[in-house]
Amino acid sequence: MEKEKIDHIISKFPETKGNLIGILHEIQNEFRYLPEEELRYLSREIEVPMTQIYSIANFYNRFSLTPTGEHELCVCLGTACHVKGGQNVLNQVKKDLKINEEETTEDMKFTLKVVRCLGACSLAPAVMMDDETHSNMTPDLVKELIKSF
């Protein structure tokens, strides 16, 4: 277990009251998922029951309890993207990566997520690779995008 990393993350929040989601964001970013042993340690350190941490990890889309890939590919299926063919983009990604939504490729390179609106609606269909938004996607373009990583 990487105790120091958790200690460091906790120390960034002067008050733990109300900052549980913020702390979990940092852990998710650090480990690319929420590892159980680290969460148990966190629970003891900040005196928040494990049940509450678990329910939050489950409720919010951002958090994952299983390891995720090096890159996170979010395909937007908001209304604008749906109307403009986001589903075709998603199908292409599934075919190329051979995984379904919320799954990770065997080589741990990509995790596929579906989101409802990235707020880039006049660029629909849009996808987000890690923190970067890519616009006016087509099945061919998303194929190229995946290849470039």
Place this chain on the structure above:
Amino acid sequence: MKIKNMKDLDKVKEIGMKSLFPKGPQIRISMSTCGLALGADDLFQKITREKDKKGIKISLHQTGCSGFCNLEPMAIVKLPGKPALLYTQVTVENVEQIIRDIKKKKIPQKGLFCMIGSDSAAAKPDPVLNAVPDYRDASPFKGQHRMLLGNCGIIDPLSVSEYVAMAGYSGLFKALYQMRPEEVIKEVVESGLRGRGGAWFPTGFKWDMASKSSGDEKFVICNADEGDPGAYKDRTIMEGNPFKLFEGIVLAGYAIGSHHGIIYLREEYHHTFGFLSNAIEIAKRFGLLGKNILGSGFNFALNIVRGGGSYVCGEETALMDSLEGEVGDPRLRPPFPIEKGLWARPTIVNNVETLSNVPLIIQNGGKWYKNIGTEKAKGTKILSVIGNVKHPGLYEIPLGTNLKQVIFEMAGGPVNGKSIKAVQVGSPFGTFIPADKLNVSLDPESLREIGSMIGSGVIVALDQDACIVDILHHLLTFFVEESCGKCVPCREGVSRMEELMIEIYNGRAGMNELDIINELGETARDFSLCALGGGAPAPILNGIKDFKKDFEAHIKTGKCLRFS
């Protein structure tokens, strides 16, 4: 520097004016989420390299987004003695020519879209500009009333001085030095401002009640959990003019007697998070947040909290649960947040767009504000027009503007010679209005009359190729995913509706399944705990009623009109 008095504010204003109207040439590049997605970063670097190579002095700035992301990357070029000119879809390949032209004091031609404020700049007539319209006459800006978005895409969003030069912080200065908190509330009540997040509750009324709630600690929450699919107006304000939002938040705090504000930001807005955090630090340095704001003695701290990617957390009570580090479950009301909100303290929750109206109201007065809009709905509304139209984007219009005009004139109507089949106003909860009924005023009252709503202002245009069953299926999947699961009518009712819709979509159900959907919908609508379950049935029930043909096609032939 900290701004401590009127003299300081004037000094900052002067710096801002010099930066907005420089003596030498200037280029501004739009670099928010959408601009970056289309390569604004490369553009910025290329211009930097090119101007250094050519040894020409050009001041280079960043701006936010003007709401028309498909025209990005945009650039504003200002030459001495000429009005500012807006260029759209600028590419790295254009840069060398632009720099060459600027060096020769010539107006670059490629991508030239319109002039900005042609009458305000002391411009020498230039024959090149004869055919170039001012932005007020150039579609898609034509017909808009951009009092909230006006600065977006024009000023450097992280420059306090440029915002001050655009009359920024004059409202807050006036309030802190010349008005008592109750006078601020009086102006907001007088203005008739109502909540832009979708509920349209009178803002002044909410503030008045919160100011009268007892408690030594109160909170101002800015709801920036912009989750309605299709909405990005709040992101555009936050990335295009963050200080206007901060000014509105501090005014709210002063009005109700709160010293602590929180922006609850949508998880998916990664770029916005870093950007706003930076803007808060800058505001602190200028004495516009923190202790002794503008030298008035008033203290107000502001911080940002990121959500976890949950739609229901945009509902104000679920949002407060989330801020307390819990799962976002809507709470039973009463007690209302104004009495017992965050950490059981009196709290107001206002949307980004609502709060951004407040500086304008204080600066110009409630009387001025209430001249804009309809009898019951005052001011402007930012619409996010998406789907099958020529110019998707953000349109800020006075409330009461005609829907038909927005779709066909401002947004340019359908593409590829197709016709509009239906328009959903107030997506995702609004109903689909058939093409022959689009002659309606865009305000909460008129839309309610025809069974629809304005919501947060998302307008989805569908052309003849769209199938309502397909869209409703898509919407139901969204509602089911985002239901928090606390109450039965939403958790079970909406899920069953989705199951039935899938059966209908695949041609495995009969017409009587429609009756069951109707019955489930009515129950969810009437008995759900919050607006998610209560609102979800509206587009479904109306869709079944108004677009029977689409349903019949699926039920009888198992085929979607979309693919036939």
